[in-house]
Amino acid sequence: MLTRRNAGKLVAGAAAxxxxxxxxxxxxxxxxxxxxxxxxNLPLTGADAEGANRIKYGALLAIQQANDSNAIPGYRLVxxxxxxxxxxxxxxDPAQAATNARKLVADSAVLAxxxxxxxxxxxxxxxxxxxxxxxxxxxxxxxxxxxxxxxxSEFDPSGKAIYFRTVTTDAFQxxxxxxxxxxxxxxxxxxxxxxxxxxxxxxxxxxxxxxxEKGIKVLGRDRLDPLQADYTVGLTKIKALNADGLYYGGxxxxxxxxxxxxxxxxxxxxxKAGGDGLLAPEMLTSxxxxxxxxxxxxxxxxxxTEDPKVQPFVKLYESTWxxxxxxxxxxxxxxxxxxxxxxxxxxxxxxxxxxxNVRDAIQASHTNTLQGEVAFDQxxxxxxxxxxxxxxxxxxxxxxxDIIHQFKYxxxxxxx
Amino acid sequence: MSETTxxxxxxxxxxxxGGMYALLxxxxxxxxxxxxxxxxxxxxVFMIGSFIGMWVLQAFGLSGQSVLLTGLPLIGALLAALxxxxxxxxxxxxAIEKYTLRPLRSSTGSAGxxxxxxxxxxxxxxxxxxxxLGFGADTKNFPNPLPTIHFDVEGANxxxxxxxxxxxxxxxxxxxxxxxxxxxxxxxxxxxxxxAEAARMMGVDVDRxxxxxxxxxxxxxxxxxxxxxxxxxxxxxxxxxxxGLRAFTAAVLGGIGNIPGAMLGGLIIGxxxxxxGQFIAVKWTDVIIFAILVFVLVLKxxxxxxxxxxxxx
Numbered sequence: 059m060l061t062r063r064n065a066g067k068l069v070a071g072a073a074a075x076x077x078x079x080x081x082x083x084x085x086x087x088x089x090x091x092x093x094x095x096x097x098x099n100l101p102l103t104g105a106d107a108e109g110a111n112r113i114k115y116g117a118l119l120a121i122q123q124a125n126d127s128n129a130i131p132g133y134r135l136v137x138x139x140x141x142x143x144x145x146x147x148x149x150x151d152p153a154q155a156a157t158n159a160r161k162l163v164a165d166s167a168v169l170a171x172x173x174x175x176x177x178x179x180x181x182x183x184x185x186x187x188x189x190x191x192x193x194x195x196x197x198x199x200x201x202x203x204x205x206x207x208x209x210x211s212e213f214d215p216s217g218k219a220i221y222f223r224t225v226t227t228d229a230f231q232x233x234x235x236x237x238x239x240x241x242x243x244x245x246x247x248x249x250x251x252x253x254x255x256x257x258x259x260x261x262x263x264x265x266x267x268x269x270x271e272k273g274i275k276v277l278g279r280d281r282l283d284p285l286q287a288d289y290t291v292g293l294t295k296i297k298a299l300n301a302d303g304l305y306y307g308g309x310x311x312x313x314x315x316x317x318x319x320x321x322x323x324x325x326x327x328x329x330k331a332g333g334d335g336l337l338a339p340e341m342l343t344s345x346x347x348x349x350x351x352x353x354x355x356x357x358x359x360x361x362x363t364e365d366p367k368v369q370p371f372v373k374l375y376e377s378t379w380x381x382x383x384x385x386x387x388x389x390x391x392x393x394x395x396x397x398x399x400x401x402x403x404x405x406x407x408x409x410x411x412x413x414x415n416v417r418d419a420i421q422a423s424h425t426n427t428l429q430g431e432v433a434f435d436q437x438x439x440x441x442x443x444x445x446x447x448x449x450x451x452x453x454x455x456x457x458x459x460d461i462i463h464q465f466k467y468x469x470x471x472x473x474x
Numbered sequence: 475m476s477e478t479t480x481x482x483x484x485x486x487x488x489x490x491x492g493g494m495y496a497l498l499x500x501x502x503x504x505x506x507x508x509x510x511x512x513x514x515x516x517x518x519v520f521m522i523g524s525f526i527g528m529w530v531l532q533a534f535g536l537s538g539q540s541v542l543l544t545g546l547p548l549i550g551a552l553l554a555a556l557x558x559x560x561x562x563x564x565x566x567x568x569a570i571e572k573y574t575l576r577p578l579r580s581s582t583g584s585a586g587x588x589x590x591x592x593x594x595x596x597x598x599x600x601x602x603x604x605x606x607l608g609f610g611a612d613t614k615n616f617p618n619p620l621p622t623i624h625f626d627v628e629g630a631n632x633x634x635x636x637x638x639x640x641x642x643x644x645x646x647x648x649x650x651x652x653x654x655x656x657x658x659x660x661x662x663x664x665x666x667x668x669x670a671e672a673a674r675m676m677g678v679d680v681d682r683x684x685x686x687x688x689x690x691x692x693x694x695x696x697x698x699x700x701x702x703x704x705x706x707x708x709x710x711x712x713x714x715x716x717x718g719l720r721a722f723t724a725a726v727l728g729g730i731g732n733i734p735g736a737m738l739g740g741l742i743i744g745x746x747x748x749x750x751g752q753f754i755a756v757k758w759t760d761v762i763i764f765a766i767l768v769f770v771l772v773l774k775x776x777x778x779x780x781x782x783x784x785x786x787x
Binding site for chain 1: 479480483484487488491602603606610611612613614615622633702706707708710711712713715716717747748751752755756757759760
């Protein structure tokens with residue numbers, strides 16, 4: 059939920075971004091320092107607002123720390139936060155994402171970007187960024203098409219990777235849950251739903267393909283309209299088919315209603331799962347217990363928020379933003395570290411700090427981040443392909459909206 | 475689940491959807507019947523009605539999925555929520571009429587037609603954005619105070635909440651029908667519907683009749699909003715759009731301006747949605763609904779039961 063406290067933050071963040079031509083972000087600026095703008099594009103309002111804000115805070119924290127520690131001598135990083143959600147869509151809106159990409163490209167001070175969160179936005183932004191040679195690092199969007207060389211003419215017409223990721227893709231995330239269904243939960247038959255979005259359709263497709271390979275019977279596939287309120291019709295149909303399991307590819311817009319309505323229609327014991335779209339604060343605030351109990355979800359990165367090595371970061375994040383980080387807040391922070399490292403490398407090598415050079419430096423970078431060393435393949439995908447599985451399990455020792463403790467980490471998913 | 479059970483279940487699903495569409499369709503039809511105006515603000519009066527219902531229930535300490543009240547206190551809280559959300563939505567409807575449509579009526583002589591319709595679309599967007607900006611865009615967890623009671627019908631599951639939708643819908647629809655047919659004010663409304671000028675000359679207070687149409691139409695939207703929340707256990711700033719469009723379609727299908735037509739249209743759309751979803755696919759729902767609408771209108775342009783709107787000859 060957008061609480062008053064983080065709503066205030068949001069306003070403050072927006073104010074910081076609009077006044078960036080004047081005062082920067084935080085501490086005083088030394089004379090003669092040059093400014094580098096880092097675009098941040100996320101769906102900050104709408105159905106996925108909470109997760110998006112946590113991602114934004116991760117990126118802002120990395121930038122703030124770099125400025126405070128003077129990590130890039132002679133330069134100052136200025137975040138420029140853009141919102142790609144619209145009220146008509148109620149969630150991320152690819153048309154708005156394209157508009158935002160054009161804004162970033164038009165400002166020559168923008169040398170790199172973080173985002174987007176949603177693959178639908180990524181598909182709209184990638185060709186625009188590609189033409190301008192502006193690199194972006196997504197901490198959360200997992201649709202594989204965007205970086206797939208097969209679709210380069212569509213998403214990367216210039217031919218040089220500009221869409222980097224600090225998470226792996228649904229080419230691994232969807233199949234990972236199919237493996238988990240087949241090998242761990244021993245699911246024999248499954249029904250698959252998606253939310254009509256680029257991410258949802260893509261991950262449901264990759265899940266379905268692997269499920270068939272693993273011998274799981276796919277009983278059917280249907281599509282939900284995120285603007286529609288009633289999914290009981292589809293759920294009744296699934297119940298009648300006696301499916302062993304349900305897989306939903308999509309984000310919380312349709313997801314919150316689906317999870318809520320499946321409770322009471324589908325058997326409690328039936329395995330139900332989604333991708334990282336369901337590992338969102340809204341699963342606990344908009345849906346809550348008991349409806350959310352038992353749902354599985356994945357993330358396309360290693361699980362870090364409970365890692366002892368990452369606890370200093372978690373504490374710093376909490377004291378700075380008064381909210382908890384989730385794993386994608388960490389991958390977002392990591393994206394910030396990669397950009398900072400890449401620009402730092404350029405300066406050390408004495409090369410001019412331009413968009414093209416920043417892109418090349420990101421491509422070549424090996425950065426020590428919270429998730430370990432991050433490096434990219436030639437298409438921009440992260441080399442590490444861990445997918446982590448979680449289950450919503452009520453933990454009475456923590457608040458029921460605590461995103462770290464109400465999602466129980468099950469382990470990393472089987473890779474084949 | 476056998477085929478009979480499955481069909482029974484989908485019919486139950488469809489009838490409860492239909493009950494909600496019908497309640498919402500009545501508001502369109504009532505206003506259209508009186509001043510020939512398609513009131514698109516109705517979509518979001520419904521949405522605000524569900525928020526008001528949620529706030530009233532929260533004021534009684536009900537939140538989330540916990541069942542805190544039982545028996546009479548629960549019925550009291552629900553009735554209070556129903557009365558407050560109906561009244562507040564009714565007042566909102568009257569305010570919309572008074573501040574945006576009445577000035578149009580006095581300057582152009584009619585609030586109907588394109589200008590009025592565009593005005594209501596504008597008002598609808600204002601309401602939508604007020605809720606979005608004021609209360610955030612996340613899906614709200616609507617209180618679920620009703621005990622979970624299931625009845626078995628041919629193996630299908632009939633939930634207490636479904637019965638609640640039907641009872642409230644039928645009671646409100648019948649009450650509205652009686653009000654329009656029998657009461658003095660209802661007769662005045664029908665007189666205005668037939669010929670506003672003649673009605674005025676006969677001493678009917680036209681403004682009052684129009685205000686009443688807006689009040690009761692919007693109050694029904696408020697009731698539908700509360701029922702929506704209780705049934706689905708969520709609300710959000712977005713709910714007006716799809717439900718409103720389907721309800722509007724229901725009103726046109728049944729014959730816009732015609733009260734029994736709106737009820738019939740609502741039930742038909744609900745059943746098409748559930749049976750179409752079952753036997754074809756959920757993703758085709760809108761295509762099926764609107765294809766049937768086009769088909770019916772081509773064969774019978776006035777809708778299934780015909781319009782009761784003014785026959786100005």
